[in-house]
Amino acid sequence: MHVEPFTDRNVSEQSAYYYVDIEEYPVTGWDKFKQVVKRSLKGELFIGLWIVMREMIKFDIHTVKYPMEKLPIGPRYRAVHKLLRLWESGFERCIGCGLCEKICISDCIRMDTRIDENSRKEVTEYSINLGRCIFCGYCAEVCPELAIVHGERYENASQQRAHFVIKDDMLTPLDLLVSGQQKDYPGFGSITPHEDERVAKTPLAY
Amino acid sequence: MINFTINNQPVTATKGETILQAARKAGFYIPTMCYLEKTTPCASCRLCVVEVNTTDSLVLSCQTQPTQGLEVTLDSERLQRERTNIMRMYDVNHPLECGVCDKSGACDLQNKTLEFNIDSQHFTAKEQPRKTERWGLINYDPSLCILCEKCVHVCNEIIGDDAITLQFGGYKSAVIPKNSDKLDCTFCGECIAVCPVGALVSSDFQYQANTWELSPVPATCAHCSAGCSLTYEVKHTSIATGNEERIYRVTNNFEYATLCGAGRFGFDYDVQASKDTVAFEKAVSALRNAKAIRFSSIITNEEALILQNLKEKLGLKLFNEEARAYQMFMQAYASISGKSASSGTLDAIAQSDAIIVLGGRIATDNPGVRYAMTTAARHNGAKIIYMHPLEDTLLQNVVTQFVKYEAGSEEGVMAMLAKTLLADADLSDEIREFFNELDEGYLCAESNAGDEEFARIEKSLRRMKRKTLIIGSDVLTHERAQNIARLAALVEAYADFSLVIVPVNVNTVGVSLVCDLDQDENSAEVVGYNANGDFVIGAMCESDLTVPAMNGQEGTVVSMNHQLLPTNVAIGFEGYCLNDLANALGLRRLNTIDYTAQLPKTKGFKAIAFDKVGNFYGALGEDNRGYRLETLDVPVNGALEEIAELPEFNGTVVYRCNPVNQFNIYTAHTTQLERDAALRGSAQFAAAARIGNGDRVEVQSNGNIEMRTFVLDESLKGTIALSPTFDEKFGAMNERYRFEKIKIMRVGS
Numbered sequence: 002m003h004v005e006p007f008t009d010r011n012v013s014e015q016s017a018y019y020y021v022d023i024e025e026y027p028v029t030g031w032d033k034f035k036q037v038v039k040r041s042l043k044g045e046l047f048i049g050l051w052i053v054m055r056e057m058i059k060f061d062i063h064t065v066k067y068p069m070e071k072l073p074i075g076p077r078y079r080a081v082h083k084l085l086r087l088w089e090s091g092f093e094r095c096i097g098c099g100l101c102e103k104i105c106i107s108d109c110i111r112m113d114t115r116i117d118e119n120s121r122k123e124v125t126e127y128s129i130n131l132g133r134c135i136f137c138g139y140c141a142e143v144c145p146e147l148a149i150v151h152g153e154r155y156e157n158a159s160q161q162r163a164h165f166v167i168k169d170d171m172l173t174p175l176d177l178l179v180s181g182q183q184k185d186y187p188g189f190g191s192i193t194p195h196e197d198e199r200v201a202k203t204p205l206a207y
Numbered sequence: 208m209i210n211f212t213i214n215n216q217p218v219t220a221t222k223g224e225t226i227l228q229a230a231r232k233a234g235f236y237i238p239t240m241c242y243l244e245k246t247t248p249c250a251s252c253r254l255c256v257v258e259v260n261t262t263d264s265l266v267l268s269c270q271t272q273p274t275q276g277l278e279v280t281l282d283s284e285r286l287q288r289e290r291t292n293i294m295r296m297y298d299v300n301h302p303l304e305c306g307v308c309d310k311s312g313a314c315d316l317q318n319k320t321l322e323f324n325i326d327s328q329h330f331t332a333k334e335q336p337r338k339t340e341r342w343g344l345i346n347y348d349p350s351l352c353i354l355c356e357k358c359v360h361v362c363n364e365i366i367g368d369d370a371i372t373l374q375f376g377g378y379k380s381a382v383i384p385k386n387s388d389k390l391d392c393t394f395c396g397e398c399i400a401v402c403p404v405g406a407l408v409s410s411d412f413q414y415q416a417n418t419w420e421l422s423p424v425p426a427t428c429a430h431c432s433a434g435c436s437l438t439y440e441v442k443h444t445s446i447a448t449g450n451e452e453r454i455y456r457v458t459n460n461f462e463y464a465t466l467c468g469a470g471r472f473g474f475d476y477d478v479q480a481s482k483d484t485v486a487f488e489k490a491v492s493a494l495r496n497a498k499a500i501r502f503s504s505i506i507t508n509e510e511a512l513i514l515q516n517l518k519e520k521l522g523l524k525l526f527n528e529e530a531r532a533y534q535m536f537m538q539a540y541a542s543i544s545g546k547s548a549s550s551g552t553l554d555a556i557a558q559s560d561a562i563i564v565l566g567g568r569i570a571t572d573n574p575g576v577r578y579a580m581t582t583a584a585r586h587n588g589a590k591i592i593y594m595h596p597l598e599d600t601l602l603q604n605v606v607t608q609f610v611k612y613e614a615g616s617e618e619g620v621m622a623m624l625a626k627t628l629l630a631d632a633d634l635s636d637e638i639r640e641f642f643n644e645l646d647e648g649y650l651c652a653e654s655n656a657g658d659e660e661f662a663r664i665e666k667s668l669r670r671m672k673r674k675t676l677i678i679g680s681d682v683l684t685h686e687r688a689q690n691i692a693r694l695a696a697l698v699e700a701y702a703d704f705s706l707v708i709v710p711v712n713v714n715t716v717g718v719s720l721v722c723d724l725d726q727d728e729n730s731a732e733v734v735g736y737n738a739n740g741d742f743v744i745g746a747m748c749e750s751d752l753t754v755p756a757m758n759g760q761e762g763t764v765v766s767m768n769h770q771l772l773p774t775n776v777a778i779g780f781e782g783y784c785l786n787d788l789a790n791a792l793g794l795r796r797l798n799t800i801d802y803t804a805q806l807p808k809t810k811g812f813k814a815i816a817f818d819k820v821g822n823f824y825g826a827l828g829e830d831n832r833g834y835r836l837e838t839l840d841v842p843v844n845g846a847l848e849e850i851a852e853l854p855e856f857n858g859t860v861v862y863r864c865n866p867v868n869q870f871n872i873y874t875a876h877t878t879q880l881e882r883d884a885a886l887r888g889s890a891q892f893a894a895a896a897r898i899g900n901g902d903r904v905e906v907q908s909n910g911n912i913e914m915r916t917f918v919l920d921e922s923l924k925g926t927i928a929l930s931p932t933f934d935e936k937f938g939a940m941n942e943r944y945r946f947e948k949i950k951i952m953r954v955g956s
Contacts, residue, residue, distance in 0.1 A: 098306035099417040111445040114414050120339055122307040122414040126445040145306055167447055203328045 074153055076186045079136045082129055083152035084171040085185070086178050093172065094148035097124040101140035101149055109133035110140060127171070132163030150186055211277035218273075226268035226279055227255055232827060235281055238290060238322065240297070240315055241355035242269050243401060244462045244828060246364045247586070249356040254293050254319075257281055265289060294323040299330050302350050310405035312418040316353060335379050342390035344472055344879060345399060346413055349381040352406035358382060358398035365465055367581030367604050368392040382407075393601065393867045395574065396471040400461035411472070411879050412456040416442050421455055425822045427764055427774040427832075428470035429505060429757035430870045432710040433553065433575025434766030436464050436822065436832055439474060439758060439777035452778050454758070463828040467574035468868040473877040478746050480753035480782030487783050490752040491791045493734050493742035499524035501727065502736035504712035505871060507762025507774070508812075509802040511714070511721040513789045514736065518723065520793060526727040527718060527738075528942035532683045533710050534719035539689035540708075542845025543696035547811060548838045550699065551675055551707030552768040557582040559705075561671035563592045563664070565624065566617050567679015568864045570601035573709050573767070576677060581605050590667045594620060594656070595679075596946070597862060597929075600922050608663060614862070614927060614946035615854040616654035618687040622850050623650055625694040627661040628668070632701035641847050653853040676704045680711045684944045690848045697847075710767055711941045712871070713757070717765035720810040720836075727942075736785070739936065744788070747872065755780035756873060761800050761817065763833065771812065771833040773820045811836035856946055859896050861886070861906070861930040863945040869933040885918040888928030893919055895926055896951045906930065907950040909943070914954070 012018045027033045056062065065072055074080070085094050097114040109130040117123035141150050149171075157164065173183045209220045213235050220229035225248070230237055240252035248269040256265040260278040265286070273279070280286070298320055305311040337349040356373060359382065363369045370392035372385040384390040399407045421440035428435045438458045444451055457474045459466040494500070500514055500523055518525050541547055556562060556579035570577040583589035584605040593602055594610040612620045626642045634642075651657055668674060676698055682691050699706040710716055718724075733740040737747075737754075746756035759780040763773050786799040796802060803820070806812035813834055821831040866883045874880055886904060888896070898904055900919035905912060915930070923929070930949075932941065 096306050097414065098311075099420060100306075103417070103419055111443065111450070113445045113448055114416070116410075116414040126447040128446040130446070165446055201327050203331075 068156075074155065078153070078155070079138045079141075079151040080153055080155040081131070081151070081157065081166060082140070082171055083150050083173065084127065084168065085148055085150060085183055086173050086175070088178075088183070091175055091178055093124065094146045095124050095127070095144075096146055096148070097122045098145065100143045100145065104139045104143045106137060106139060107133045107135050124168070127168040129166050129171075130163055131157060131159075131166060132161075147185070152184075209273050209275050211273040211275065211279065213279045214281055215278075218279075220273050224272065226257060226266070226271050226273050226277075229273060230268065230279075230281070237268055237281060238319060239269065240319065240353065240403060241357055243357050243360065245465070245582070246357070246360040249360050251354065251356045252293065254290055256286060256289055258283055258286060291323045291325070294319055294325050295329050297353055298325050299328060299332050300334050300350075301353075304351075307414060308351070308405040309408050309413055310402075310418075314405065315403035332378055337381070341410065342384070344394045344396065344410055344468070345390065346408050346410045347382060348406050348408075351404050352382060353404055354380050354382075355403055357401040357403065358407055361397050361401050361461075361465075362392070364585040365578050365582055366393070366395050366397055367577060367584075367601070368395070369604055371398065393574075394468040394472070395466070396468055397461065397465055400459055400466070400471070409456060409472070416440075416455045423458075424775050424777045426758065426777060427713075427766075427772040427822070428466065429713045429764070429774070430467075430469045430473060430874055431573050431575065432713060432715055432767040433573050434713060434764055434768070434770070434772045435466050435470055435575055436460060436772075436824070437466055437470050441777055454777050460824045463824045463830075465575070465578045467578075469574070469870055469874050469880060472879040473868065473874045474758065474777075475878055476746075476873040476876045477756050477759045477778045477780075478748060478753055479778075479780065482782055483752070486752045487787070487791075490734075490742065490744055490783075490788055493751075494523075494788060494792060495521065496732060497521075497523060497734040497742075498730060498732045499526055499725070499728075500734050500736055501526040501738040501740050502718075503527065503738045504530045504710075504715040504718045505757060505873065506714060506718070506737060507757070507760065507764055507799070508714065508717040508721055508771070508806055509762040509799045510736075510785050511718045512802045512806060513785050513794065513799070515722045516794050517789060517792060524725040524728075525722050526733065527722065527724050528727050529684075529711055530715050530718040530722070531724040531726070532688065532942070533708075533715050534724060536683050536688050536692045536708065537719065539692035539845060540696045540706075541841045543693045543843065543847075544700055545840055545843040546838050547841055548769045548836065549695075549706040549708055551677075551705035552770075553579045553707075554768075555673075555705045556580060556675050556677065556707060558587065559583045559589050559673045559675040560587045561590045561592075561668050561674040562677060563594065563624070563668075563675070563704075564677045564679060565594045565621060566681035566685070567677075567709055568595065568597065568599055568862075569593075569677065569679055569709065570599055571865055571867055571869075572680055572711070575767075576707070576709060577601070580677075587673075590671065592664055592667070594624070595681075596925070597927055598924060601867070608660075608667065610656050610660045610664070612654040612656040613853070614856040614860060615685075615944075616650075616656075617682050617685050618691055618850055619650040619654040619853045620656050621682075621691045621694045623647065623654070623656065623661055624664070625698050627665050628698050628702040628704070630665065634697075634701060638697065638847065645850065650850065650853070653855075674702070674704045675707060677707045677709060679709050680941075681945050683708075683710065684942065686854070686944065687851055690850070693845055693847050707767065713766075714764040716767060716769060717763070717771075720765065720812070721807060744785070747876075753782055754784050755782070760784065763803055763806075763817065763820065765836065769811070769836045769838070771806075771820070771836060773817065773822045773833055775822070809839075811839055813837070856927075856948060859892075859928075859949050859951050860926065861908070861928045861947055861949050863932045863941075863943075863947065864929050865931050865933045869931065871933055872936065875933045882934065884915065884931050884934045886915040886928055886930050887918050887920040887923060889923040889925060890919060890921075891924070892926050892928045893917070896928075898951065898953050899956070901956055902953050903955040905952045905954050907952070908947050 027036050087094055102110045111128050113126040114122055114124050213230055218229055218233045227237055237255050239255045241249040250267055250270050255268045257268045258280040259266050340347040359371055362371050371382050374381050374383045399409050421442050424439040426439055428437050439454050440456050441452055442455050444453055454474045457471050553575055590607045591605050592608045593606040596614045678695055698704050735743040737745045743750045744752045746754055758777045761775050763771050765771055800817035803817035804814045820833050823831050825831055868880050898917050902917045904917050
């Protein structure tokens with residue numbers, strides 16, 4: 002849709018705006034009666050019905066049949082969070098640095114970490130209280146490992162006010178990762194383009 | 208006073224102060240990485256360099272004392288370049304794992320790297336293979352280590368374990384256990400506290416939480432009478448694991464204070480309970496019908512005052528034999544000295560150049576005293592004379608003379624010691640007569656502490672200026688404790704000693720001041736408050752009514768320094784506490800801490816409300832914790848008694864003493880501390896008792912029967928075995944003299 006003409010808000014002959022020709026409102030009782038009779042008998046009602054029927058017969062329907070159909074959302078849309086895995090190894094990307102927990106302005110992220118058998122930091126539990134989350138996206142933006150991102154699931158209807166997403170809900174299942182269904186997003190919180198050119202390499206003597 | 212200038216501004220330093228100390232006092236900033244106020248300068252980081260007008264080379268401000276008229280420059284381009292290069296060196300190959308490192312957010316290296324704006328690596332070095340070490344409660348990652356040597360200095364100079372050292376090898380250097388493959392120490396964890404990076408970490412805490420998520424709760428350690436300052440660091444767990452508050456770790460102000468392993472690792476003894484109205488009603492009626500309350504000294508002053516008020520209101524008796532022993536000791540002391548409290552403090556010990564310890568296994572009884580003694584030995588070269596029936600391997604690094612005496616002969620030993628120390632003192636004729644009439648031959652023969660030992664003590668103390676006498680807790684429960692107290696008071700008054708008396712529990716002093724205690728008659732209808740009784744109200748899950756433990760309540764305690772110290776709630780408690788019971792019984796106070804200002808002024812307390820009592824160290828180490836109790840003048844009406852016949856402890860004798868980092872039922876309930884409840888004895892003891900290593904034995908003493916495992920300990924000598932008390936319910940053993948004749952029977956192996 003071309004929107005340019007609408008940026009000029011001055012109403013004139015040239016602009017896309019024009020005054021709608023509105024009839025005078027009836028004032029006296031008699032006038033009002035005349036208007037009711039006119040509208041009732043003119044058959045305007047059936048015009049609308051006819052349009053619906055015409056479109057039905059043409060089978061050219063633009064309605065999205067939600068919830069069977071959903072509109073695609075932009076990559077930068079901030080819906081319910083996801084925890085991603087590394088493409089190569091399938092390990093969790095999250096290292097448990099706790100920056101998301103720190104930056105969260107509604108204080109809704111909580112995590113338990115521990116030292117695992119390989120002396121690495123392991124995130125054992127990770128939860129987001131969606132009753133508090135305002136979907137600001139700071140967690141995804143601060144994440145140094147691109148581990149937490151906003152996914153596409155925007156339906157948040159729940160029977161209780163506080164609804165939690167826990168680690169199992171958010172983490173990409175391994176089979177989906179293997180079948181290539183994990184999505185990386187080019188937008189929010191991801192690496193800026195041409196990042197490689199900005200990185201200075203550490204000198205090595207060997 | 209030395210007058211000099213820093214950045215052209217006049218600064219004064221006292222004698223012995225370094226440029227760094229004077230600068231900090233005057234408000235100048237000098238960056239450091241390895242400096243620790245309580246140890247001698249490590250001088251390893253060289254970040255504290257300054258320019259002076261007397262030499263062209265840069266001077267280390269941490270170990271250089273200013274001279275009169277010196278002109279010091281703190282910030283020139285040359286210094287900035289020097290320091291920036293040092294920081295660049297520190298950052299070479301330092302692992303970029305701040306994301307997971309425990310220290311991240313509270314890391315000196317991180318802070319200084321940002322301060323000097325080091326954003327890239329200019330130098331290079333071949334990385335060495337470095338293996339993470341697991342030393343029990345402590346983990347060490349050499350690749351994170353910056354070799355500042357703080358840990359080595361603190362272990363050697365303050366703690367006295369001397370357990371770690373630096374393995375020199377240029378870029379391969381690392382901290383290693385000294386003379387052993389595995390770390391063999393008392394696990395005080397002070398090395399963890401002082402580590403400026405994440406190289407030395409608590410193995411329990413590692414990767415559990417980030418510093419910025421933890422909320423600090425300043426408190427006082429509840430395990431021994433030293434009353435060390437500590438900070439509980441609390442955080443909630445995640446929703447999947449219950450969303451509960453939990454103490455994640457304990458930290459301390461390591462720059463000015465020290466903490467032992469029990470304080471640092473023994474923090475999770477908190478209990479939880481709901482408001483159980485049935486148990487509450489039972490407790491109220493039990494108290495109403497009780498004839499007496501028996502209680503322990505591991506309670507706050509406020510609880511003690513509530514108990515005292517209940518006594519007055521309901522006409523109860525109060526039993527606490529352990530605090531009563533201390534109370535009577537102090538009464539006897541005051542009857543000679545004319546003061547309500549002795550002069551000595553832990554600081555006085557640390558500044559002494561001569562220390563005598565009598566009657567107590569001080570290193571495990573009260574680590575605070577041990578650290579002060581180590582500090583004195585290392586910093587002042589203090590002579591330390593340890594008098595006890597049992598030698599202590601923990602003290603062997605600092606003790607200059609060990610005097611062994613027979614168990615039970617403390618009165619004789621004290622009399623001989625007093626005579627030695629007061630040889631040249633200006634005593635009254637009466638007292639001089641008393642000492643002249645001592646039967647030295649008998650006392651030396653029976654106590655087994657010879658003339659030559661006392662002569663050596665006399666010789667080594669002759670030119671000493673700051674002398675301290677430490678009376679351990681063996682003496683407090685001795686049958687002749689009061690006469691020993693009188694003798695100790697004489698030594699303090701006439702031989703220019705400061706006197707430190709070491710009570711057993713965290714608030715023994717407070718309880719002895721707040722409560723009128725009665726002699727325990729072992730009668731019926733006794734309510735136990737954190738103690739045994741017919742109805743037990745206690746901070747243990749198996750009590751009839753559960754009340755909060757010391758880390759779950761706010762209040763104050765009085766440490767052995769006669770200092771009132773506040774403690775705070777680390778983990779909230781949902782159930783009932785003593786104040787609720789008192790309110791149900793007719794005392795009216797909203798909160799327990801409303802009693803803080805009511806503590807008896809006649810005993811030296813001040814009318815200061817709890818919320819006005821500070822609990823922190825100032826930036827320059829000023830002790831802003833609570834307040835020191837006023838020492839009151841009391842009438843001098845005591846007189847020395849004849850030395851009684853020295854008791855004999857023949858046959859099978861045990862000494863009640865706890866292993867390292869264990870003190871009482873609360874430390875016994877913590878998860879990290881080792882619980883070694885074995886009876887430990889030498890080969891000689893084993894032969895006499897006809898038992899062997901690993902045997903199950905039945906120990907019968909005074910009507911009590913305990914089952915223990917016997918462990919043959921090569922480091923012990925003599926015929927006395929060590930029997931722990933921390934696993935006893937509510938530690939009833941503290942009330943009796945610590946040496947005890949027992950019957951021992953082998954029941955299996």
